Amino acid sequence: MSSKLSRALGLDQVRPTAAEVDSPMPGDALISRPDAVMDRAFTLRASPEDVWPWLVQLGKGRAGWYMTHRVERVVPRSRRASRIVDQRWQHLVVGSVIPDYGGRDETFTVAEIDPPHTLVHTSRRGRTDVTWAIAVAPLDPGSARVRLRLRMGPVRRKWLVAVAGEAIDLVTISWLAGGLRERVGPG
Structure with a gap:
């Protein structure tokens, strides 16, 4: 992929450092040998x-999945993500179930939560x-580093x-980062 296209899609803005990839994350122990x-990561x-x-309010049937205004323009209004913090989605606890876009009945369950620093979801x-x-x-004051880690195992078709x-995750998180930048400030 060309660097111009990569920049236009925001793909170069979600690259973690080597130290971030090598360091443990909350929830790593939940799948001991992921495939x-x-x-x-982004700032x-x-x-x-x-x-x-x-x-906290991410999810299907909740605030949605943030994308930039530029991307959301091609999404039907009824499927666009929220542009406000909505109090009805601010009360997650361990065990809360969140609908996901991975399929009609797919969900995530909150396994760990430590506001405002850690949120771990699980799913099968x-x-x-x-x-x-x-x-x-x-x-530094007024900035935050957001790290995300998806772990899966066992996986039948590792090559797929x-x-x-990997491509879907990269694009999705790039759009999430761009959408969050628009909502919480430039990044």
């Missing part, structure tokens, strides 16, 4: 406390266990996850 691990010009409400897709961890850390799954 697939996808790491993403926002907002405090963890300002970023957190946007992350067929015979595959999935964890999706989000960690928010303060940087390595190619298609």
